[in-house]
Amino acid sequence: MRGILSTINDPAYNLATEEYLLRKTEDDVFFLYVNQPSIIVGKHQNALAEINFDYTDKNNIPVYRRLSGGGTVYHDLNNLNFCFIKSGEKNKLVNFALYSKPILQALNKLGIEAHFGKRHDIQIDNKKVSGNASHVFKNRVMHHGTLLFNSELDILNNALKTNPLLYKDKAVKSVRSEVTNISEYTKDINFKEFTSFIFNFLLNYFDNSKPNELSNEEVKEINLLVKEKYTTDEWNFGYSPNYSLKKRIKLEDGTRLSNSMIVTKGKITECKISGSKDQANLFTEVSKTLEGTIHLKNNLNLFFDNKIKNQSIKIKKEEWIQLFF
Incomplete structure (x- = not known):
């Protein structure tokens, strides 16, 4: 069994490595990696509905979509991720306990x-320290999970604090659980030592396991997958199931605005903004023009930058953006 310990903290690269090892190799593998602060959503989830957008946007916490299903998790530099990839009989591949x-x-x-x-997780004192998920490809299974060693739990809780009334969709919803850090229960080991311990334990656990590195050719293919999939808006956001959003805000001058829209394959397909009657024509124009735009902040920033630059509009760009997330 190949034992691989990633030296790269890029979430897109490590997620792409998992997919490559699952789909493009025949080896049994265990793969450990640590990601920079990021949110990882399940394959069948609505990315925006799973996060506290205002908080993640303000704190520059990126969102990535993984290959497996299940709920949304938070990664940081004190969270160790483990991944097992094995071949087997098709109807016996998924086994969380194993x-x-x-x-x-x-x-x-x-x-x-x-x-x-x-819930197929790992707990200490009935508090979650590891969320798990699986994905099957032909006769192979990828089982992966988190190990919260000394993660910033305040950031985790704030980043994943959502408003269930904001979005309506048929996406898989995360089930929130009380979490804790493993470091609270072991005082004589730091994160680097913990990572090394888990890696060496797995080498001994699986017969004939050896430390292994990705080849140059494997790294080349993984980087291609990063570029073509795991860093794209089409995968991370556009793959979300179709959803609707209803949002109301109050401007500094007391004016109230509302937005009701439908997003299909990541793009705004219907949009209706309403507010003060004296700006009804503006709201109609903006609503119509935005149809077809990808529902991402960068796209909307560009749109309203141009809109405000070319016209005399009292509403600030930041206020417009609030209507859409």
Whole structure:
């Protein structure tokens, strides 16, 4: 079994590595990696509905979509991610308890009383330290999960604090659980030592395992996948199921505006902005012009920059943007 420890903290690269190892190799692999602060949404989720947009935007926390289903998770430099990829019989590939077993044994060896939870997670004192998900490709399965060692739980909770009334869709919804850090239960080891311990434990756990590095050719193909998929708006946001949004805001001068829109494959397909009667023509024009625009802040920033530059509009760009997230 190949044992690979990533030296790269780029979420897009590590997610692409998982997909490459699953789809393009026949090896059994365990892969450990650490990502920069980021939000990772499940394959079938509405990315914007899973995050606190105002908070993530203000704090520059990017969003990426992974290959597996399940709920949204927060990654940072004190969270260790594990991934197991194996071949097997098609109807016996997904087994959360089986792939959680080596992680549980490793934590137990550190003196931590961790256990397997009812929601296929790993818990300590009935608090979640690891979320898990799986994805099947032909006769191969990828099972991966998080290990919150000393993550910024305040950031995690704020970034994933959502308004369930804002978006309506048929996407898979995350189920929030109380979380804790593994470091609260082991005082004699730091994150670097913890990572090394888990890696070496897995080398011993799986027979005939050896430390391994990606070849130059593999890295080349992974980087291509990063470029063509994992850094694209089409994958990270456009892949979201169709959804609708209704938002009302109050401007500094007391004026109230509302926006009701439908987004299909990431693009605004219907939009209706309303407010004061004296600007009804403006709202109609903006609503109509925005149809076909990808529902991302950068796109809307460009639109309203041009709109405000070319016309005498009292509404600030920041106020316009509030209507859409």
